[in-house]
Amino acid sequence: xxxxxxxxxxxxxxxxxxxxxxxxxxxxxxxxxxxxxxxxxxxxxxxxxxxxxxxxxxxxxxxxxxxxxxxxxxxxxxxxxxxxxxxxxxxxxxxxxxxxxxxxxxxxxxxxxxxxxxxxxxxxxxxxxxxxxxxxxxxxxxxxxxxxxxxxxxxxxxxxxxxxxxxxxxxxxxxxxxxxxxxxxxxxxxxxxxxxxxxxxxxxxxxxxxxxxxxxxxxxxxxxxxxxxxxxxxxxxxxxxxxxxxxxxxxxxxxxxxxxxxxxxxxxxxxxxxxxxxxxxxxxxxxxxxxxxxxxxxxxxxxxxxxxxxxxxxxxxxx
Amino acid sequence: xxxxxxxxxxxxxxxxxxxxxxxxxxxxxxxxxxxxxxxxxxxxxxxxxxxxxxxxxxxxxxxxxxxxxxxxxxxxxxxxxxxxxxxxxxxxxxxxxxxxxxxxxxxxxxxxxxxxxxxxxxxxxxxxxxxxxxxxxxxxxxxxxxxxxxxxxxxxxxxxxxxxxxxxxxxxxxxxxxxxxxxxxxxxxxxxxxxxxxxxxxxxxxxxxxxxxxxxxxxxxxxxxxxxxxxxxxxxxxxxxxxxxxxxxxxxxxxxxxxxxxxxxxxxxxxxxxxxxxxxxxxxxxxxxxxxxxxxxxxxxxxxxxxxxxxxxxxxxxxxxxxxxxxxxxxxxxxxxxxxxxxxxxxxxxxx
Ligand SMILES: Cc1ncc(C[n+]2csc(CCOP(=O)(O)OP(=O)(O)O)c2C)c(N)n1
Ligand SMILES: [Mg+2]
Numbered sequence: 001x002x003x004x005x006x007x008x009x010x011x012x013x014x015x016x017x018x019x020x021x022x023x024x025x026x027x028x029x030x031x032x033x034x035x036x037x038x039x040x041x042x043x044x045x046x047x048x049x050x051x052x053x054x055x056x057x058x059x060x061x062x063x064x065x066x067x068x069x070x071x072x073x074x075x076x077x078x079x080x081x082x083x084x085x086x087x088x089x090x091x092x093x094x095x096x097x098x099x100x101x102x103x104x105x106x107x108x109x110x111x112x113x114x115x116x117x118x119x120x121x122x123x124x125x126x127x128x129x130x131x132x133x134x135x136x137x138x139x140x141x142x143x144x145x146x147x148x149x150x151x152x153x154x155x156x157x158x159x160x161x162x163x164x165x166x167x168x169x170x171x172x173x174x175x176x177x178x179x180x181x182x183x184x185x186x187x188x189x190x191x192x193x194x195x196x197x198x199x200x201x202x203x204x205x206x207x208x209x210x211x212x213x214x215x216x217x218x219x220x221x222x223x224x225x226x227x228x229x230x231x232x233x234x235x236x237x238x239x240x241x242x243x244x245x246x247x248x249x250x251x252x253x254x255x256x257x258x259x260x261x262x263x264x265x266x267x268x269x270x271x272x273x274x275x276x277x278x279x280x281x282x283x284x285x286x287x288x289x290x291x292x293x294x295x296x297x298x299x300x301x302x303x304x305x306x307x308x309x310x311x312x313x314x315x316x317x318x319x
Numbered sequence: 320x321x322x323x324x325x326x327x328x329x330x331x332x333x334x335x336x337x338x339x340x341x342x343x344x345x346x347x348x349x350x351x352x353x354x355x356x357x358x359x360x361x362x363x364x365x366x367x368x369x370x371x372x373x374x375x376x377x378x379x380x381x382x383x384x385x386x387x388x389x390x391x392x393x394x395x396x397x398x399x400x401x402x403x404x405x406x407x408x409x410x411x412x413x414x415x416x417x418x419x420x421x422x423x424x425x426x427x428x429x430x431x432x433x434x435x436x437x438x439x440x441x442x443x444x445x446x447x448x449x450x451x452x453x454x455x456x457x458x459x460x461x462x463x464x465x466x467x468x469x470x471x472x473x474x475x476x477x478x479x480x481x482x483x484x485x486x487x488x489x490x491x492x493x494x495x496x497x498x499x500x501x502x503x504x505x506x507x508x509x510x511x512x513x514x515x516x517x518x519x520x521x522x523x524x525x526x527x528x529x530x531x532x533x534x535x536x537x538x539x540x541x542x543x544x545x546x547x548x549x550x551x552x553x554x555x556x557x558x559x560x561x562x563x564x565x566x567x568x569x570x571x572x573x574x575x576x577x578x579x580x581x582x583x584x585x586x587x588x589x590x591x592x593x594x595x596x597x598x599x600x601x602x603x604x605x606x607x608x609x610x611x612x613x614x615x616x617x618x619x620x621x622x623x624x625x626x627x628x629x630x631x632x633x634x635x636x637x638x639x640x641x642x643x644x645x646x647x648x649x650x651x652x653x654x655x656x657x658x659x660x661x662x663x664x665x666x667x668x669x670x671x
Binding site for chain 1: 382432650
């Protein structure tokens with residue numbers, strides 16, 4: 001076991017899965033010699049020169065090609081350089097990848113992974129800080145996974161690659177090099193659709209994923225909070241959420257994305273439908289502002305701050 | 320039935336000014352000595368801006384920045400051919416275009432610090448904000464040209480993008496619409512041979528980018544992108560043609576990205592140093608200088624003076640940017656719609 005960061009953990013998972021299954025191929029912009037702009041694929045083209053392909057600058061083409069590869073029998077892992085450039089692939093994902101199994105009544109499927117860095121935190125140019133995970137959660141047939149640590153990044157990516165259906169794998173840019181932890185060399189998989197109770201507690205359930213999980217953990221001092229890392233947003237772990245909400249009776253949902261129609265809206269509605277009578281307080285969302293994600297200078301005003309999270313926790317505790 | 324050839328195309332490469340500063344007088348565009356000096360001064364100014372931007376980035380005062388080094392002739396030569404009323408749709412590596420058109424330099428610095436205010440184009444210019452999603456803005460130029468045509472204005476639109484941008488679907492959709500409707504639009508591809516780590520020959524199997532125009536029924540031409548005269552002439556001709564109802568043109572400026580892709584990139588990972596060396600001889604500034612020297616309108620003291628003024632001017636613009644201070648956090652919300660939504664009215668109080 002070695003202490004590694006998320007970039008290294010994802011690199012390890014890709015390399016091991018390519019070793020294990022010769023049908024796993026990588027495509028994307030600059031994923032070859034350059035090793036990807038975040039160096040996620042560093043060193044892999046030297047090991048697997050015939051299975052890693054730099055593509056022209058064409059995101060819709062990348063995902064569309066991956067769909068064809070997957071239907072034919074490969075296991076493509078496509079990299080979209082930043083989430084801000086994935087929107088060109090919405091048609092391929094929503095009109096094709098998500099429904100090929102259904103439309104062909106199981107004759108064809110699309111076992112591919114689309115990986116992309118996402119979220120704020122590195123103060124890059126415009127459109128490099130997107131967190132529109134809810135868009136993809138709104139596509140039946142697509143799974144959406146968000147790791148929050150090197151350890152779970154490796155295990156979740158392994159599951160995503162082995163999954164029989166298309167998976168959008170969102171890597172929080174801010175966490176790429178922020179945390180190092182022990183990650184086993186040995187193969188392990190973390191199932192998709194299961195949440196992780198990071199910390200048990202009795203007074204309030206806090207739901208988060210990706211980089212916001214860490215901001216939550218920095219904010220809960222003094223609260224008896226149960227913190228749940230969803231890890232997989234679609235499908236999400238209804239059972240774990242309900243068990244916790246029934247125990248605590250209070251819920252705070254924290255995400256970086258804009259509040260309106262963010263994934264917190266789905267969670268909040270689900271909790272209202274299934275556990276309303278267990279609630280002691282209204283469900284509170286702490287989310288990005290109802291605005292376009294600002295550039296670097298104003299970025300800190302946009303996403304949930306520690307102060308805003310604490311305010312929300314105090315608010316639900318008033319009940 | 321025999322097979323007949325039903326369509327043929329040929330791609331021209333235009334060079335007027337060679338590396339030694341010799342010009343082909345037969346096709347030399349009509350530029351006065353004053354114009355030549357202006358072009359020279361713009362080349363120096365843009366380069367000074369670029370160098371300072373890189374320095375400021377190194378000092379942590381600017382965010383990720385994309386250098387224009389080596390591409391100045393493609394940018395300044397083409398922008399110099401524009402009229403104030405024309406519309407321009409740039410990508411992110413066109414600071415030389417902005418500077419040529421008179422965009423306030425301090426605002427360009429402001430943008431690259433990560434401040435939206437820097438992209439609030441002054442009212443007397445028609446330049447769209449930088450397009451970060453590569454190639455996706457090409458149809459916007461097509462639309463603006465369409466609008467100009469519908470309104471009966473004698474205005475053209477011009478779109479800038481790179482060799483990488485020519486691979487995007489939006490590029491092809493835009494060009495196709497422009498061809499079908501014969502719109503007054505000029506597409507300028509700065510083929511700088513690289514899209515981050517991807518060399519030009521892996522971007523497209525076509526021999527040139529210029530030839531893609533023929534698939535959409537209009538003319539494409541490749542020009543020496545480090546030859547400011549060739550770029551200027553091709554753009555001027557294309558704009559005149561566009562305004563006369565002759566439809567679109569694609570101009571491929573054959574140039575070279577002398578720097579890393581951006582300040583976040585390390586080109587030594589994928590690009591041989593020798594390649595860069597060979598392009599140093601083709602420097603666009605050197606070429607114009609040699610030409611002007613032969614013409615007797617360049618002296619060392621003139622160049623020293625131009626450089627000194629450029630340095631001072633850029634420094635004063637940096638000061639201006641600093642004096643502008645921090646943006647107002649409420650502006651994150653203020654410009655989402657024309658009017659605030661009910662929720663935004665609450666949020667704006669919370670962040671104030
Ligand atoms: C749609 C899209 N995909 C990916 C990126 C990331 N990216 C930024 S610049 C670039 C290469 C662009 O190459 P080119 O069009 O040749 O322009 P150049 O950088 O050479 O000026 C890439 C891949 C982006 N900004 N937009
Ligand atoms: Mg390029």
